[in-house]
Structure formats: structure tokens, C-alpha cells
Amino acid sequence: MSNFGNFIKAAGIGGGGVNSLEYLRGALCGGSCLAVNTDAKSIEASLAAEKILIGKSITRSMGAGGDISLAERAAQDDLDAIRAALEGVKLLFITASLGGGTGSAVAPIVAKIARDLGICTIAFCTLPFSFEGQTKTRIAENAFKKMRAICNAAIALPNDEMLAESAQANIISAFEKASLCIRAAAGSISNLVSERGLINVDFNSLKNTLQTSAPARAAFSFGSGQGANYVSKALKSFESFPALKSKFSAQKADKLLVGVRTGSDMPMAQLKETLIAMASKFTSSENVSFGVIIEPSFQKRIELTALGLEVSDELFEEPETQEEEKPKETQKKARKTRHNKSVEQNQSEFDFVDVDLKRGFFDDTARNIYGKEDLDVPTFMRRNIKIQVSKK
């Protein structure tokens, strides 16, 4: 069991990925962390056991600054170092926050190396907030599609959804929440295959679960509970896990892995019920692997994780390349915008008369051009964000 730990590795790629490694340290049953970035500062600050600063000569160790092609070149420069670091690994977790330069460009490259080495790879990708702009969103979505095509399972954790969930508590906790989910998921999967559990899933059955003939969408959910009614609390948060609302998440799974971590105080009957409830959220089929880990420190506390794959070939176009995509995308968007507008007017739910160029109070002043936008026009109009002003 102990030497299996050497086969598990978590790679944090780009600024966000490297940061989330902080949460993974110690959760991987002896598995180690690998930080990959173009920014020397981030690499220096990281406590990961192995660190690779890529593209020193290309970015001068200052980060990619959101430039995809720069980050790509940086990774190509240090392919050998990355490959050497992944040698001998059986199970790899990749964490990256997509939308920036390094995470979006380098994560697919690392995943590809891992695939070539026959490593079972699970990726956790956070997606940018929609207000960070369409460019970032497009970069992130494109990168995620690449990851999904390469990795055994790629899980999207959209900041928008993570934030919506925690809006009433604290905005910053959206980031922490994503990191804690990654920790819990990577932790329980590592524990299960390291045979530390009460009911174990061996590595081959994990590999089996995560191997599909056709491209697949991942379904991932996490819930935790503590104190009185901890099981029902956990189930409730498991069922309403924010990332499930993402368009990238599957709602059903053809193959499913269900993991529970709890204390020794949990009655067996309740445990069985919980496992069944979790599985039935995603699937009714037989193809479910269960794992249970007893943590002595978990008194009246439980963590539920499920990871599944849904094979669906219809939505899988090959991720387009950047150059081809740019002009097309703008045209498409423009058309879409126009279309949406007419829908809005018909519905009367969104009662704007004319979305374009409304400046109201500022009509009598000079245009307020900043970048390419007139900042006097309300942001929600320029961004085409729907505001619901009357009852449905």
C-alpha cells in the first residue's frame, strides 16, 4: 500500500493550478505534487515537491501574460523535463484554472504526455467568471474541450456556478470551494486505490471506470456534512453541487465511481442507503464501483464524492484551432446576439425597447469611449446580460 503512493501524482499547471496544489498536499496518500508554470514567482512560492519552470528563455520567467501561443512555446521548450517528471506515474491529477495563458495552453500538453505514457489522468479545470470577458471564456472553453478529449476524465468547475452557490456567504470562498472539492475528490480516489479503505476499488477497476471507447463527458459531484444530521446535510449538498449545473457536466453516467469518507460511528445500514442514494442520482445501471474509507478523525462527519463518465459522441467535435476559430466566432456571435434580441422582445419578460446605444442621463455628453466600448452604456446591455424586471 505505501509504495503505491509513489505512483500517484498531482500536477498543478499555471498560476491557479499551482495554488490549488497547496490544498492537495498530504491528501494523496503519499503521492507527490508537481508544479508547472511559466512564472518564476509562482514556482518559487509553491511548496510542491517537484517544480518545473518552463520556457525560461521565452517568457523570461515572468509568466505568459495570457498569451496562449507564448505559453505553448514555453511548454514545447521543456517537454523533456515534463516527461521525466511523469515517468513511472500511474494515476495523475491535473489541476489548472483555464482562461489565462499558461493553464489553458500547457494543461493539454501535459495531459497529452500523460496519455502517451499510459497514465490514467483526471483533470480538474476551473473556468473563468463570465464577467472576465468573452475572450477568456472562449480560451477556457476551447482548452477544456481539448482536455476532455485527451484525459480519462476532465471535470469543469466553473467559477460562475461555484460563486452563485456561495454568494450569500463569501465571494472569496468560491475559489476555496473549488480547491476543497479537488482535494476531496483527489483524496478519496487516492485513498480508494491505495487500499486504505474499508471497501476498496483497485486501480484496475478505477482505470476501467475511466476508460471509454468513445469520448465521454464527466459527471462529478461532491458533498460534505458535519454535526447533527450530517448524512442528510451531505447528501443535500452532494445533490446540489454547483458544478453539475455547468453545460460541461454530464447529468447521467454510464460508469460511476462512488466514494464515501466517514468516521467509524456511521451505522452500516445508513452507509448502504447513502451509497445507493448517491449512485441513483446519476445512474440506475449496475456499473457502479463503491469505495468506503474510514477516517478515525471524522466523527459525525462525512464526505461524499462521485465521478462518472457519460459516453456521448454527438457533442464531440474536435476542438478547433485558435487561428481558424477567431473570425468565425465573432460572426457567429454577432448573429446570435441579434437573434437573442428579437427573442427578448417577444417575451416581454425583458422589457428593453432598444438595446443598442442607450446612454440615458449621459445623452448630452461626449461619448465615453474606453477600449472599444462606450462606458456610458450600461454594462449589462453591452454584455447582453438578461435582467429580469417583472414576474414570470
Next chain:
Amino acid sequence: MNNNPIVLALEIGTSKMIAVTGEILNSSEINVLSFGRENPGGVKKADIIDLGKAASLAQSAIEQAQKKIGSADIDFVYLAISGSQISAIRSTGSANISAIDGTISKQDIERAKSDAKSKILPPDACFINRICCGYYIDGQYVKNPEGRKGGLLEAEYWLMYANKDKILNAMSVVQTFGNLEIEEILHSGIASALACTSPQQRENGVLCIDIGCGATDYAFFKNGKVFQAGTIPVGGDHITNDLSLGLRLSMKNANKTKLKYGKIIPTEDELRGDVWLNGDKSIGDKVIPLAAINKIICVRFEELFSNIRSELSDYFANGNIPEVLLTGGVSRTQDLSGLASTVLGVQTRNARAAEWAPPILASPEYSTVLGLLAAASRDMKKRGKKSGGSIFSNIFKKR
């Protein structure tokens, strides 16, 4: 009567005209003497659009402030400037070290400085603040290069300029009034930062964001110097206008709604609920979903902060900004600092008023005008009392 210099600070703001007088004590401490405040008018988005109206209101504010200090004469006038007309460029000037042993002399520094300052502006523009951010000796940052050794000396400047006519308009408000003469024009963002931050904070690095009614001004200090300052022409009025257009309210009602229900993090119950515009259910009263108000406000603020972030992207990317402070009237929006922290990725707090600010001026909307006094005190310390003659007044006196 003692002989301490008395400074009049004036802000021709979008939401108010405010004049404050203060005495600069020997110890460079500031003693606020009086203030005058007038209703807003003639100013939109921090630009003067109706000179006559703005001038008469501003002059009435100056009169109020002057009356309260009786016979005491005003020695200097400091004027804050903001608005979309302000632009800036970063400029680096260089000089080869003339001494054989590579010791940097005063002349070398002067050459590097004048090289940096000699940027050609568009014909209708004039400099307002030319700020030296520091020097580089062979690429290494130093605060004061004199006497050090090296091969190439570079001086880095942040040159702020604006439309000449607009600056002259703002100055004429003061200059047509009695015998007052403007000593200094200062960008509002820099002024606010001086009022809200300690020298220690400015040494360590601090970004101060002043969100006003018409525009948002920011200034980033590091090593005790201004590295970058600027204006994003978006303020509280934009939020009111967004609400007015989005919810179909009059500006007056939109403003009322903003002040009453505008917050960043509503509770879940509030998000599901509605609010009444007037609450008396009379004719014209209407129901507004709180979620709509919240969404309109949040997207505007998110955009504002991400614009600031991209203006300062180099410094944010390299982790050079350890601390962000919010000030200005709009910074009183509940939980705004949390949203700013998220978008900027740096811990953001609401700034506290300067210790020497009298309680009546301790509110964040007075940061700019108080900062002008702080700037006056700093300048006084630098060049000794009453010597006067800043670049700006010189430029305009010749005209």
C-alpha cells in the same frame, strides 16, 4: 496671527463643490480651518460642461470657506482634476554616465530626466503632473542614483496630460475670483491616495481607488512614489443611469433605489424577494425584483474593477500590489471591498479617513480635497515655506 501658510483646496466635483482651507504647521502637520460646500451643477463625469454654472457654484463654496477664516489670507490654492480628458504615458529617459569611473552626477540625472520629460503631446494637450517613478542603473531600480556607479542611467516617468482648454476652464474658476492664484493642479486619484495612506503603505506599495460620482480615479504608489495614476470615466452616476435604463425608473427614483437597496451581497431571501419603489403603493409605485437591482450593480462594478486591473496588469501580474484601498462616496456601497478583492485578486479594504481630518470631513467622499492639503504639506516640506513657483503655475502664467 502666526505665519503658517494657509492653503485652499478645491474640488469641482460631479456631486459637490467643496473648498477646504487648512493651515500647514511647522511640523508639516495639517490643521483644517474651514470648509465650504455647494450643490453640484455644471459638471458631469467629472468634466465641466457648463462653465458659468460650475464657476458660480464653486466660487460660492470658496466664499463660504473664506468667510469662516476671517481676515487670514490664503497663500496657496490647490486644485484637483479628474475626468475622461486625462491621459497618461509612461516614458523612460536615458543618459550615459559622463564620469570615467561611472559615478552618477547631478547633471547625468538631469539629462535622463529631461529626456524622459520631453515627450511631444497632441497640440491641444498640456501636462498636468509629470511624476518621476524612480531610476534604473543598468536596469536595476534605485530611488536616488546620485553618487552611485553604473554605465547607463534611466529615469522613468509617468506623464499625465489633459486637454488644455478643459484645464484652463477649471483654473479660470479660481483665477477670476479675487486675487487667488493656483499653486498646483493635482490628479484627484493621487490626492485621495495621499489622504488615505500612510508613508509606510506608500513605501510598501498600495493602490488607492477613489470611486466618485462622475469618475473613478486611482493611484498606485510604491517605494514612496507614484508609479501609475489614472481615471476610469465611470462613477456612481453610471450605476444610477444603469438602473434607470434597466428598470425604467427616473434618474431620481433610480438614485433612491440605488441608495436604499444597492448592495453587493444580498441574502438568499432578499434575492428571491421584490422591493417597492416608494413603499406607499400609490400611483407610480412599482415592484422591482431585488435580484435585478443586484445584477445591474454588480456587473457594472465588476467591469470597473476589471478595467482597473487591466490598466495595472503589469503590477498585478508580478504581485507588486500588496494592498488595495477604496475611497470616494461610492465606496460606501455595502460589501464592495469583497467584490473588489475577488476581481482584483488582492485583499481590498475601505480606506479610513486621515487622522487629522475633522469629523465632519471624515467621510470617504472628502478624500480628494483633504488629499490636496496633504499634498500641500508634502510640497512645503520639500522646498521650504513659501518659495512657490511650481511648473504648472509657471506654464499657465506665461499665457
